[in-house]
Amino acid sequence: MTGAEFRTMALALPGTGEAPHFDRAAFRVRRIYASLAADGLSANLNLSPEEQAHYAALLPGHVRPVPNAWGARGWTEVTLSGLSPDRLEGPLRAAWARGSARGL
Structure with a gap:
């Protein structure tokens, strides 16, 4: 998967819109649910900690917590290279659902 495919x-x-967010492209509905690195090699997804653990186990080598306090809250780094779009669909939709929900 490429950054262009992720976008x-x-x-x-x-309901998704795109806007700059620091050095990344952010995707949001009500809240930011994903961001794409400027080099297009990785993306961050806003998952619940339980979803993060599930997808990290399902896609080892591609999915891991962001290495800071944000990662403990569910923000998850995804390495795009070698990942097929059908494998990313589940975690991306889960993040979109969190970004769409009221009260997050």
């Missing part, structure tokens, strides 16, 4: 997938989710 296309994220923008295809209902």
Whole structure:
């Protein structure tokens, strides 16, 4: 998967908009649910800690907690290279659902 493919997938989710966020592209509905690194090699997803653990076990080598306090809250780094779009669909949709929910 490339950064361009990730962008296309994220923008295809209902209500999603894209805006700059520091050195990344952020994707949001009500809240930011994903961001794409400027080099297009990785993305961060806002998952619950339980979803993070599930996808890290399901996709080892591609999915891991962001290495700081944000990671403990569920922010998850995804390495895109070698990951097929169908494997990313579940975690991306889970992040989108969190970004769409009221009260997060």
